[in-house]
Amino acid sequence: MNNRKLGKWVGGFTSFALLAGLLAACGGNGNEASPSASSPAAGGASPSASAPADPTQLSGTVKVWDWDETFQNGMIPEFNKKYPNIKVEVTVVNPNDYLQKLQSGIASGSDVPDVILGEEAYRGKLFDLDVLDNLEGAPYNFDRSGVLDYTIPFISNSRGEVVAVDQAITPAGFAYRRDLAKQYWGTDDPAELAKLLSNWDDFIAKGVELKDKSDGKVLMFPGLGDAFLVLRNQNTVSYVNGSEVDLTAKLQQPIETLFKMRDAGILGKNELWTPAWSASMAKGEFMFYPMAPWGPKWHISANDPEGSGRWGLVKAPEVGFARGGTAVGIYKDSKAKEAAWAFVQFAYQSEEGSLYNFQTFGNMTSNKEFYEKQKALFEAPGAYDEFFGGQNLSQYFLQEIIPDMKGQPQSKYDSVVDGVFNALYPLWTKDASTTVDAALEKFKTEFKNKASDATVK
Amino acid sequence: MNVNAERYDAIPAASRKRRWGPRMWPYLFALPFVLTYAAFQLYPILYSFVLSLHDWNGIGAKTYIGFKNYVQLWTNDPLFIKSLWNTLLMMLMFIPLTLILGLTLAYWTFQLTRGKRFFQTINVLPYITTPVAIGFIFSYMFDWQTGLVNLLLTKFGILEEGFYWLQDPWGSRAIIALMVIWRNLGYFMIIFMAGMTVIPQDVYEAAKVDGSTGLHTFLRITMPLLRNITVFLVVTSMIGGLQLFDEPKLLYGGWSGSAQVGGPDNTALTMIWKFVDESFISNTRFGYASAIAYSLFLLIVLFSVISYRLTAPKEDKR
Numbered sequence: 095m096n097n098r099k100l101g102k103w104v105g106g107f108t109s110f111a112l113l114a115g116l117l118a119a120c121g122g123n124g125n126e127a128s129p130s131a132s133s134p135a136a137g138g139a140s141p142s143a144s145a146p147a148d149p150t151q152l153s154g155t156v157k158v159w160d161w162d163e164t165f166q167n168g169m170i171p172e173f174n175k176k177y178p179n180i181k182v183e184v185t186v187v188n189p190n191d192y193l194q195k196l197q198s199g200i201a202s203g204s205d206v207p208d209v210i211l212g213e214e215a216y217r218g219k220l221f222d223l224d225v226l227d228n229l230e231g232a233p234y235n236f237d238r239s240g241v242l243d244y245t246i247p248f249i250s251n252s253r254g255e256v257v258a259v260d261q262a263i264t265p266a267g268f269a270y271r272r273d274l275a276k277q278y279w280g281t282d283d284p285a286e287l288a289k290l291l292s293n294w295d296d297f298i299a300k301g302v303e304l305k306d307k308s309d310g311k312v313l314m315f316p317g318l319g320d321a322f323l324v325l326r327n328q329n330t331v332s333y334v335n336g337s338e339v340d341l342t343a344k345l346q347q348p349i350e351t352l353f354k355m356r357d358a359g360i361l362g363k364n365e366l367w368t369p370a371w372s373a374s375m376a377k378g379e380f381m382f383y384p385m386a387p388w389g390p391k392w393h394i395s396a397n398d399p400e401g402s403g404r405w406g407l408v409k410a411p412e413v414g415f416a417r418g419g420t421a422v423g424i425y426k427d428s429k430a431k432e433a434a435w436a437f438v439q440f441a442y443q444s445e446e447g448s449l450y451n452f453q454t455f456g457n458m459t460s461n462k463e464f465y466e467k468q469k470a471l472f473e474a475p476g477a478y479d480e481f482f483g484g485q486n487l488s489q490y491f492l493q494e495i496i497p498d499m500k501g502q503p504q505s506k507y508d509s510v511v512d513g514v515f516n517a518l519y520p521l522w523t524k525d526a527s528t529t530v531d532a533a534l535e536k537f538k539t540e541f542k543n544k545a546s547d548a549t550v551k
Numbered sequence: 552m553n554v555n556a557e558r559y560d561a562i563p564a565a566s567r568k569r570r571w572g573p574r575m576w577p578y579l580f581a582l583p584f585v586l587t588y589a590a591f592q593l594y595p596i597l598y599s600f601v602l603s604l605h606d607w608n609g610i611g612a613k614t615y616i617g618f619k620n621y622v623q624l625w626t627n628d629p630l631f632i633k634s635l636w637n638t639l640l641m642m643l644m645f646i647p648l649t650l651i652l653g654l655t656l657a658y659w660t661f662q663l664t665r666g667k668r669f670f671q672t673i674n675v676l677p678y679i680t681t682p683v684a685i686g687f688i689f690s691y692m693f694d695w696q697t698g699l700v701n702l703l704l705t706k707f708g709i710l711e712e713g714f715y716w717l718q719d720p721w722g723s724r725a726i727i728a729l730m731v732i733w734r735n736l737g738y739f740m741i742i743f744m745a746g747m748t749v750i751p752q753d754v755y756e757a758a759k760v761d762g763s764t765g766l767h768t769f770l771r772i773t774m775p776l777l778r779n780i781t782v783f784l785v786v787t788s789m790i791g792g793l794q795l796f797d798e799p800k801l802l803y804g805g806w807s808g809s810a811q812v813g814g815p816d817n818t819a820l821t822m823i824w825k826f827v828d829e830s831f832i833s834n835t836r837f838g839y840a841s842a843i844a845y846s847l848f849l850l851i852v853l854f855s856v857i858s859y860r861l862t863a864p865k866e867d868k869r
Contacts, residue, residue, distance in 0.1 A: 524715045543630045
């Protein structure tokens with residue numbers, strides 16, 4: 095009897111404990127309306143100084159969400175040589191659902207990283223959520239004049255505050271097949287080619303020549319997606335003002351040029367990132383692939399492993415453009431802002447970090463000073479120069495492509511534009527009779543369907 | 552629980568203590584489930600209703616806007632209506648076909664004397680394949696430039712140039728329906744076979760004595776006796792169909808970063824995909840997305856009731 099009684103009590107108590115636990119958890123969920131007030135005064139060790147005098151004084155734990163574990167596994171030990179008392183914890187998060195995880199984390203008040211990464215696909219949306227701290231304020235005191243000028247729009251939110259630093263710069267040109275250029279155009283020299291392709295009209299004319307000479311076997315780009323991403327990113331006009339979205343200003347010109355190319359028959363029919371698209375690099379069916387500094391490793395040599403020596407890099411007609419890129423910011427309610435900044439600053443901006451980053455991963459920092467101090471480093475051959483026929487790739491990016499580049503102001507509507515384009519360009523490929531006006535109208539309608547709060551021009 | 556209580560009431564009470572004891576235990580044992588249910592099912596359901604009355608991006612402040620989300624959704628969101636239409640169309644394509652094929656396959660496999668196990672296993676394999684792999688397989692197969700299907704069609708001279716399956720409004724829907732059929736056929740077959748094992752052999756023997764054979768036996772005996780199984784399959788596949796998401800998403804978003812939402816001209820956009828797109832991809836409108844989720848919930852209830860009414864045996868329709 096006694097045992098049964100005891101059992102009843104134990105059972106009852108367990109149930110109540112469970113109930114209490116669950117309700118507490120729910121309560122935590124429901125309280126998101128009151129933001130944690132502890133944010134500004136966190137740390138408190140060295141409030142005003144921009145960089146701590148003695149790195150060993152700084153301590154704490156910094157949580158980072160990154161998809162590139164290899165990078166962090168290499169960088170963190172380097173960082174800890176200088177900052178031995180800061181612990182960096184990395185959670186591997188896939189870029190495709192990064193923002194989703196972050197939003198859920200913030201909404202539920204659970205796990206939020208101190209260091210947040212914004213990949214191109216969702217960077218504008220991330221900035222617009224207003225969860226990143228202004229890096230020009232304390233305790234960071236970041237100086238925007240220290241980074242390459244064209245990168246500033248890429249790291250600023252719609253209020254013009256710098257809220258992130260670049261993981262690496264992503265100026266882009268075209269990777270091209272040297273063998274095909276030599277065969278059909280008589281030269282494979284980047285400077286000669288740049289002259290032949292100084293504007294888009296020349297580009298189209300050269301494309302038609304290529305198509306005719308090769309009996310249609312070799313075309314300029316693998317598909318409309320590749321061509322459009324160049325054209326769109328070359329047009330860096332600020333097309334969003336609050337909820338007013340001027341799609342005509344942003345897209346009319348790119349679509350016109352795109353359709354000229356399509357109608358000239360110099361574009362292939364491949365969709366971006368499909369197996370056929372990847373395989374085309376080794377097959378030599380297309381002359382050009384838009385390429386940023388991350389391209390030689392992840393893109394060209396990965397899809398054409400036997401192709402060493404037959405690739406080159408040339409700048410795009412008219413003006414350079416950016417391709418991809420990730421911005422790194424700090425959560426505004428982080429409890430370890432100074433430690434987090436120490437890490438971000440070290441990994442992506444400091445001389446030691448940038449050197450390690452370039453030598454190990456080929457990433458190029460956005461820090462101006464680094465390029466002045468390390469001139470010799472960039473004059474020496476890089477890891478993929480051999481693959482590109484001995485061309486010095488980083489020098490080419492720095493001297494030929496970056497100088498005339500402009501940055502694109504970021505907006506939450508960027509990802510909508512991207513999504514709508516991804517949905518529409520296969521249809522434009524399929525139905526080659528679509529006109530520019532019809533395409534633009536369709537684009538606006540689709541855009542409005544997805545961004546009902548916006549006024550579209 | 553009511554049944555238990557009634558039964559205990561019927562038993563003459565021996566003592567107060569004994570009556571109290573057994574009465575408390577059922578509740579206590581049910582408590583962990585009820586609590587878990589309340590925390591992880593009931594609370595989210597109610598909370599998402601509250602959310603659907605707000606405008607909220609998950610991070611900023613919530614603003615109460617009444618039923619505006621619902622009004623916007625049902626009257627001024629062509630994509631939502633389109634997604635509903637797409638979902639229903641695709642369900643219409645795959646539910647009847649899977650039922651018919653599943654039943655035929657089950658009947659045929661059931662009659663087999665040799666290799667029964669082998670066929671069962673083969674047919675259930677797609678069901679246990681991960682959806683990601685299925686997405687890849689199908690997008691490889693139906694690729695415009697390099698797909699196996701187009702390669703065969705052009706090789707045998709049926710088509711001159713490959714057909715752009717994945718960018719055709721009906722092509723896209725048909726492929727998604729095909730994916731669902733391919734995946735669920737084995738499952739339907741297994742469930743039908745389980746139903747067939749339950750049918751007593753003497754019914755068949757009696758039919759045989761009366762001169763019934765083959766198709767007649769199948770139509771008059773097997774099918775009517777499988778009615779409950781069919782109702783179960785119809786209702787569950789209605790619910791599953793309305794929640795269609797994996798197949799279209801993986802068919803169009805399987806590659807890399809540049810995922811396409813909705814297929815060609817949004818003809819493959821399902822309601823759940825629209826929901827995901829509103830909350831995480833194109834937008835971050837949690838309130839609006841909750842309104843979609845709630846509308847979907849009501850639609851699922853409605854369709855389940857309708858499909859049950861239509862398929863259940865008469866005496867069960869209460």
